[in-house]
Amino acid sequence: MIRFLLPGAAALLLLAAVPAGAADLTRAARNYDAYCAQCHGVNRDGKGVNTAAMAVQPRDHTDAKGMESLPDDQIFKAIKDGGLGVNKSVLMPAWGSVMSDAEIKDLVAYLRQVCKCGPGR
């Protein structure tokens, strides 16, 4: 009986974790820790360990006012193509070789959660 129940239970758990069509925010937070936090900070406030000598300080992702001025597609492009892709600093690398488009899309959704803001309000 258990043998028959377990796969169903596992599937239900998976469905509960990531509803169809919704962003995988757990995966996004993991990617943020690995790739973004070194400059954008443990608390996502732009105060990462690498920022001491930076001529241009990284964006504070908790800054709702600053973040809501950015459309989602611009954030996506900045992550995928780097700062130079959106006429910003070279210090923001292009992460398109590391994360898939789907992961970057999830990261954009995660940033909206972090800033507690939407685009262009």
Next chain:
Amino acid sequence: MRTAATLLAAALLAASPALAGDAALPDGCAACHALEKPTGDALGHVTGRNGPDLHYAGSKFKRDWLVDWLQKPETIRPGGAFFMNAAKPGAPRDVLDPAKLAKHPVLTRAEAEKAADALMAKTAPDLVPPGGAKGEKPNERMAQMSFGKLRGCSACHQATPGEGGVSGPELHSAGRRLQPDFIAAYIRDPQKIDPRVWMPSVAISEPDVQKLTGWLSQRGLAETNQGDAKP
């Protein structure tokens, strides 16, 4: 019979040189370092490991440096194998907690020589093509500009002590530590060598790869690192 057993052992060693090499390493290396190419969750691997992968060590390190460093280990990654494990919020910025950094065991000279030999046997020409560095004479001014303003390497690495970021390994001793071919290969495509690591593969021209490689290959060469722990 004894001769037959010896011959069999020799044949087995010859048939599996990797095993023979790893067997010469001190116990415990594999607890923190991948001695074989990792499989599975690459992000989980790079964020969960306690030391750099060594499955391509023979294509990466210089033997003399290995022998010295294993006797007198010094911090190469200010934040440890994964900076987030040591990072904590602070003002005016996050700080790295040195107490979180794992201490590398200290080997005797004999142990270090033996380990270095075993590590140097672990080559990976598929990841680090021999001859990839062309031995370009470094142009200090151009290279510094490329490392900083043009390519942004300094965001994560220090090519001069105390200048630059701390989430990547320091590069002021790169010339003593690393083979030029490895430096070139890693700049060209870090994700091929270290999948999902927090250094992206970016579009960089081959002349720029050679400029940076020529410069980094000289970093720290003038210094010496004679270990104190010689027998």
